[in-house]
Amino acid sequence: MDGNYNEAPTLPASYSRLSLSSSQGSSVSCISPTEDRTLSLRTSIASEGLPDNNGRTNLQGGYGEGSRPLESGLREDRKRDASRADGEKRSAMRQNPHVGQVNFKDMMKQDTDPVQGLNCQKNNAVCEGYQAAEQWRQTRMSKGENGRRSIDLPPLINGVENETDRLLLSHFNHQLVHILSLFTGDRNPFIEILMPMALQDTGLMHSLLCLSGCHFAERTRSPTIDVSEITQRQQYHFDAAVSYLRQRDLAIAHTCAEHNETDDISVAQMMLLCLKTAVNGETDGEYAIHMDAARHLVWCAKAHASNSAFQSFVNEFFVYHDVSNALTSLRHRSSLLLDPDTDFPPFIQPEAGSYLGILSSIFLYLRKITSLRDRIRERRANGLVPFVDFQILAEGEEINQGLKEWDIYEQPGTPRFLASHLYRQCTWIYLHRTICLRNGNLAIAVDEGLKLLRQLPSDGEMQAILLMPVFLLGCAAFEPSQRPEIAKAFDGLQSYRNSGNIRHARTVVEGVWQMMDRGDDNSWDWETLMDRMGLDFLIT
Numbered sequence: 001m002d003g004n005y006n007e008a009p010t011l012p013a014s015y016s017r018l019s020l021s022s023s024q025g026s027s028v029s030c031i032s033p034t035e036d037r038t039l040s041l042r043t044s045i046a047s048e049g050l051p052d053n054n055g056r057t058n059l060q061g062g063y064g065e066g067s068r069p070l071e072s073g074l075r076e077d078r079k080r081d082a083s084r085a086d087g088e089k090r091s092a093m094r095q096n097p098h099v100g101q102v103n104f105k106d107m108m109k110q111d112t113d114p115v116q117g118l119n120c121q122k123n124n125a126v127c128e129g130y131q132a133a134e135q136w137r138q139t140r141m142s143k144g145e146n147g148r149r150s151i152d153l154p155p156l157i158n159g160v161e162n163e164t165d166r167l168l169l170s171h172f173n174h175q176l177v178h179i180l181s182l183f184t185g186d187r188n189p190f191i192e193i194l195m196p197m198a199l200q201d202t203g204l205m206h207s208l209l210c211l212s213g214c215h216f217a218e219r220t221r222s223p224t225i226d227v228s229e230i231t232q233r234q235q236y237h238f239d240a241a242v243s244y245l246r247q248r249d250l251a252i253a254h255t256c257a258e259h260n261e262t263d264d265i266s267v268a269q270m271m272l273l274c275l276k277t278a279v280n281g282e283t284d285g286e287y288a289i290h291m292d293a294a295r296h297l298v299w300c301a302k303a304h305a306s307n308s309a310f311q312s313f314v315n316e317f318f319v320y321h322d323v324s325n326a327l328t329s330l331r332h333r334s335s336l337l338l339d340p341d342t343d344f345p346p347f348i349q350p351e352a353g354s355y356l357g358i359l360s361s362i363f364l365y366l367r368k369i370t371s372l373r374d375r376i377r378e379r380r381a382n383g384l385v386p387f388v389d390f391q392i393l394a395e396g397e398e399i400n401q402g403l404k405e406w407d408i409y410e411q412p413g414t415p416r417f418l419a420s421h422l423y424r425q426c427t428w429i430y431l432h433r434t435i436c437l438r439n440g441n442l443a444i445a446v447d448e449g450l451k452l453l454r455q456l457p458s459d460g461e462m463q464a465i466l467l468m469p470v471f472l473l474g475c476a477a478f479e480p481s482q483r484p485e486i487a488k489a490f491d492g493l494q495s496y497r498n499s500g501n502i503r504h505a506r507t508v509v510e511g512v513w514q515m516m517d518r519g520d521d522n523s524w525d526w527e528t529l530m531d532r533m534g535l536d537f538l539i540t
Contacts, residue, residue, distance in 0.1 A: 159198075159205030159240070164233045172212040175219075179464050179497045180275065182416075189313045194268055197310075201265045203244025207272040210237035214280040219498035238276070245269055263297055264310055270294035271317055278538040281500020285536035288332050291321065323363045324468050324540045326370045327430070328508070330527045331536060362406070362423050365399050366430065372396060373434050377525065388435055396435045403428055419462045422452040426469040429476045433524050442476055449473050450485050463496040467505060468539055474509035475526050478516050501537045508535065 155161055160169055177190040198204040213234025217227045248266055270290040277287040298314055325332060372392055379387050388396075403424055410417040429445050436442075450473065456462050470493065474486045490506045493499075508530055515523035522528070530536070 157199065157205065158202040159209060159237070162233075164229055165209055165237075168209045168212040168216060168230070168233065168237075171216050172208055176212055176215050178461065179499070182461050182464060189309075193310050193313055194272075197265060197268055203241055203248075204265050204269050204272075206237040206241040206244065207269040207276075210234055210241055211272045211276045211279065213237060214276050215498060218279060218281070218500050221498075238273075241269060241273065264307055267294045267297050267314055268310075270297075271314070274321070274538070278501045278540060279499050281504060281537070283504055283535045283537050285329070285331055287321075287325075287538050291318070291325075291332075294318070319363060321538060321540050323366050323370070325538055327366070327468065327472075328505075328527060328530055328539045329536050330531050362420075362427055365402060365427050368395070368399055369427070369431050369434055373525075373527075376434065377528070393435065396431060399431055400428070403431075415456055415460050415462045418452055418455050419465065422449060422456070422466075422469050425449045425452060426472040430472050433472075433476055438478060443479050443482075446473055446476050446479070446482055450482065453485075453489060458492050459496060463493060465540075467493055467497075467499075467502060471505050471509060471539055474506075475512050475523075477509075477513070483513060501539065504535055504537050505539055508533070 157169070160166055173191065173195070177188050180190055181188050183189070194204075194208070198208045213230050217230050217234065220227050220230075245266060270293055274287045274290040274294070277290070294314075295318060298311075298318065372395060375392060376387050379385075379389070406424060408417060408420045408424075410420050425445060425448055429442065429449065432442050432445065449469070453466075453470070453473070456466070466489075470486065470489045473489075474483075477483050477486055486509070487506070490502060490509075494502045508526055511529055511533065512523050512526050515529070
């Protein structure tokens with residue numbers, strides 16, 4: 001028979017000899033499967049009188065020549081060995097009941113140590129032993145490994161570079177776009193117009209993912225949820241978006257250029273970065289630089305408009321945000337607001353619009369009321385009395401008459417119809433808080449506004465444009481009984497939109513309530529209150 005029977009085969013470390021200590025400190029050896037087989041082979045060698053590994057004939061254990069037939073002697077010897085081993089095991093168990101139980105930590109430790117071959121142990125030889133067993137782990141093949149090179153495929157969508165980016169892109173398409181516009185389907189301009197543009201331009205895609213990252217982090221705002229990776233990617237995309245804008249030298253353009261696709265991309269980037277400031281709850285007027293630069297590009301390019309759908313959407317976007325911003329900020333006044341007699345730029349058809357106030361031209365009245373407030377504030381600062389002179393009263397009455405005659409073209413009973421009435425109601429409240437300090441008609445108007453608000457679906461697309469009406473209702477709620485419902489409306493908006501500017505709007509309203517409760521006549525001027533609080537944000 002070929003081979004050295006005294007040499008143990010290579011086996012995992014867990015099959016090596018384990019030394020188990022008893023409670024008395026004695027050591028009990030457990031025979032491993034390997035050694036049991038080796039012992040049987042060595043017994044066979046001895047019984048047949050074959051030479052061992054030292055060249056001597058092994059006749060120990062009573063196996064002399066002619067002592068007994070080979071087969072019977074072998075069977076008796078095996079029985080005696082088994083009986084002796086069983087007795088030793090029972091004796092050891094009586095002394096220490098834990099004998100035979102393997103400690104998991106000891107096994108793990110032994111798995112990390114080299115395993116010495118049985119033949120080397122028997123011959124008292126020193127060797128390095130077998131390599132310790134290692135758990136297989138899948139690794140990515142790198143350059144030069146096994147003479148091969150891994151090949152990284154380029155991204156399918158420029159700007160979408162990893163799994164987190166894919167999550168942000170999905171969040172934008174399935175969640176965020178529904179709170180940015182009145183449309184929730186394919187007619188949504190952020191899907192129909194901006195998304196195809198972003199797929200063609202890396203800088204715009206970075207702006208889109210930055211906005212999505214801000215909203216995702218705001219939505220999951222919780223001390224128990226770690227959004228650090230989302231925040232890091234959002235900052236990365238913001239830096240990349242600004243870098244692309246600077247490369248085009250259009251973010252702070254000083255001269256007018258011919259209108260082309262690149263101009264549209266830059267304007268679209270600035271629009272998304274402007275929205276990012278609202279979603280992120282930024283309060284230092286960061287939106288202004290984006291709006292001013294984009295407005296400059298739009299003004300330069302209006303005579304060369306090539307993408308009419310995008311141009312109409314841009315016009316609507318800036319009118320909506322400029323007029324809304326003027327309701328809360330003293331620092332920023334666009335040329336659209338400096339001259340209240342200037343016509344608004346042309347918009348898309350009412351049934352295709354994204355912002356309700358634009359479609360119904362209600363923002364024309366809001367802009368005129370803002371101009372009246374600026375004049376009253378100036379008269380107060382200069383000590384001119386009365387603060388509201390006859391000219392201001394006359395213009396206010398003209399606005400009031402226009403609101404009474406204003407027709408709503410939406411289908412009765414629909415959410416748009418109700419929201420249109422709510423906007424008209426809140427525009428009248430805005431006028432009343434500007435011209436008068438307080439009378440009984442104001443409380444009735446607030447109650448009517450709350451009634452309209454209750455009829456709107458709490459999870460419908462109209463929630464996208466309700467922050468400004470809720471804010472105006474709050475700034476006119478002198479009656480304490482009206483305030484809980486307004487606070488509930490803020491909660492509903494936050495739950496639906498998850499936007500940082502909603503929290504700040506509520507903070508301002510609560511400050512106005514405090515001024516009302518202590519009888520402060522300046523409660524009408526919440527813009528000055530916000531300036532003192534250091535809050536400058538979009539209320540859209």
